[in-house]
Amino acid sequence: MRGSVISSVRNPGSQTFLAKEHAVGIVLAPARKLRASLGSDRITEYDAPIGCIAVNPAGVDSSLAWSETRKNLVVAIPPQILSELALQEFDLANVELEPPPFGTVDLIALGIAQRISVELTGKATPNELYLDSLVTLFSTHLLRTYANNMRQIPSPRGGLSAKSARRVEEYLREHFTEKVHVAELAAVAGISPNHFIVRFAKTFGMPPHRYLINLRLDLAEKLLAEGEIAIAEIAYMAGFSDQSHLATTMKRYRGRTPTELRYMR
Template structure:
């Protein structure tokens, strides 16, 4: 954040939602994709200015600017505070807290993420944090490049039409939730799963399930339910046991299965891609080359 100053005039008592608000609809939205615990949207506001007071949201709300620096006015302690918000800054509005802001002239491009409080609570529980003392806190203008990197990965997945699948989105969502609990909560303690691990039977059950249903759009919840533990806990323990995340392991096994089918069957590459769980042939080719250094055609 480049500069901040306090404006001493009092805030108007009531500002009708939408009265002076830029009604631009999102350029992209994940609402129709049914992502668990999170909604990701990209906005580009083109009008000169807007002023709006939001009622207390039911979800945690993250706004991550992507464009040029923009002058905004926000409410804090019944006063107005002007600040310049730029790329890399973070605006976090916790669930249950009303928010007022006014944007001046200028094009404003941003990613909005809405997170279910229940998902954050479950992540805290799985990480052995005290959920009664753990809550996200209001933040405006904090530079957080790691948070923006996570947002950009989610946005890229949205732009691709969900090419990487549900397991990938859920893995990123868990990383996002843990990052918020570490850096934007009332209790910022190290999250760890020391002295805990998957036993051999649990690990083998999970691996067998993945191989059996490799063609599915697997989710963390589905895999965790196989051994009856929480999705967040499962993701960290699986990586501890295997050295890679559940999503990376699934992709790796899909490539291995595709390699076998390319050598032993006459199925088209497009058909093989679908049978091993990739969304299309180009999706298979991209990951195949990443893991083997060759394309499916070269293997065949």
């Protein structure tokens, strides 16, 4: 899972800890006269209604004391996982969480937390895949609502966004041995085909066709070095129409033919 979750009912008590992961608590039943601190010795006393949220960023010490039985759910998210999610979904880096004031109610977070709690406390064995999807949903909401100091990764001027470039690159690496059309790649990037080639070239330093050829030649060279497969078969496996097409292309872009390359190694 992309984090861990704990649903608990705790008797009156207190705790102090230094969070190694981003820890977020959601109150599932009203609690009165909580005494809490976060990142300092200053104690704040407050009443916590259902849906009250406490965000404790990784590396920040905190304390909490409560005089009544309390019911809550805690979601712990490793900083690396949250950063990866921010990069993947929002093209954002250097993510930091800004805790809201004590007593803040977050109804969206409450809804997700209640679903997690039901899954954890039900009679059936919790479904890990379902819990993982809920934790991801919770983490996405956390980024949208409580992240600050986020810097969007710049893309080359006039090029693809970091997110689009990553998607296109992944698509090409998965389909480079097939016939790939510019319209397909433009759809993956989410832009019009008319603008795609120029923006791709500004991002990757070459047009899509050349990038595709490089991927095919890299695979062909790897298979040639292994020396176990016939050159004609390698041509087919790497996405070339025939052995002659492979030889012509490799000579043009790599300076040698498949036969020369095989006997050089």
